[in-house]
Amino acid sequence: MKPRNRSQQNVLPNRGEPIPAEFFRAIAEGTVDWESWHSSNGEVLWGNEAVRRFTGYSPNECLRMADYPLPLIVPEDRDRMAEHLRDAAVGGTENNIEFRVLHRDGSRPWVAVSWQPMRDDGGLGNNGGLGDGIAFRDAGGLLLGFRVSMRDITEKRRLREQLRLHNEHLEQLVQERAARVAELEKHRAKMEQLAALSELAAGVAH
Template sequence: MGTNNGKKANPGGNRENTEDQLKEYQAKFKALFDNVSSGVAIYEARNDGEDFVFVDFNPSAEEIEHINKEELIGKSVAEVFPGVKEFGLFDVFRRVYKTGTPEHLPISVYKDERVAGWRENYVFRLPSKQVVAIYDDVSAQKRTELVTRMTSECFRAIADYTYDWEVWVGPAGRVLWTNPAAERLTGYSIKEITAMSDYPIPLVYTEDRNRMDRAFRSALKGGTGNDVQFRIERKNGRIIWVAISWQPIYDEKGNSLGHRESIRDITDRIKAEQALEKAEHEMEKEIQTLKAILDKHGLKE
């Protein structure tokens, strides 16, 4: 038989290579464990998954949870984080420990008397049967989302339920947004108004178009206006009086976002003013007639 080309097997060398590879793996794992931005917690099961105790806890987890690693190593997760069962993570630990199948616990709120925040967890089992949770504190992100949503909802609630007709006109002169009051005043739907390429001319009463076209061009150039009166011809042909105010809109860098218009129906006010003017005119006529009669008969007032 041959002797493997004269080379002798070296079992000790293979063992040394394996140990070196293991040390290299452990060093890489520790570097990752210590420097990853996510929190990493390693648990060991007790009583076949009835409890889980901390085996390791990385620096990011210490920062997230405001606790030192030494305070929790060897302790039950339920003791250190009493809200873990209500949070749903404890049941995930049990399932992953039993099945070996990794699980994702979507973003949820964790809270106890010491800490609270939004957490997103990924849980898996090591060959040693230790359970690992890699998680992120997404509280800042969720707060931003909530503020954005609340701001948007507040804006929508205010804008949609404002009695006046509100319009956001872009720099190019097209309507970018308008509230439901538009249909109440004009008879045109929001969709019809935003589709108008020559807004606002189709809505303006013929005799007022030239004047309002000049005002609109001034608004597009960044001008302002307040309580400018004109007439709108509704979709059904009825004429109403309105007053419009407008002002430019800019982003945080000073770039133009167009302008905002606020339009209110003043038809009743105009009718009341016209009625008063007519009444005053009629009264003046009666006074002049009375004076004429007194003069005719040689009487003085």
């Protein structure tokens, strides 16, 4: 393992030491995926900078939206995703639910969303981070929120659609070939029948 330089030694915590909260924030802000944290009533509390790439809106604009993230979801998928969000607010967990986003530029990219409740294992107060748990609960055991992660699957959906169209084309070719073979078999049977009648007629003539 490459040793740390002097600047890193002055800034980075050592392995096993408490990790300051700003490091967790830097990790969350630097992720490729669109991340957000919601309270147990569904209100968005935080979102990372990746939302700008997915939607064209800044994190602050999203925080000011009523019913976020529903305004960013295409109308056809909105009711379905609203139901999922209600489930997440009461502690539900899901993975890779697909829907389309309404980008500011008018495009409709596909995303896959996953969410899970966030629990505190006691590490929150000890090191300023999230501990080893997944979601926060207060002293009374009430759920405080859930984490949402979204990733862009537009290219995956495009390739999936191409594959579907290709398979449909192959199936059509198979059906056309089967129909052609059936037609040829029908024609062959007819020709054999005519040949048999011709032989019968020739025998009668003699």
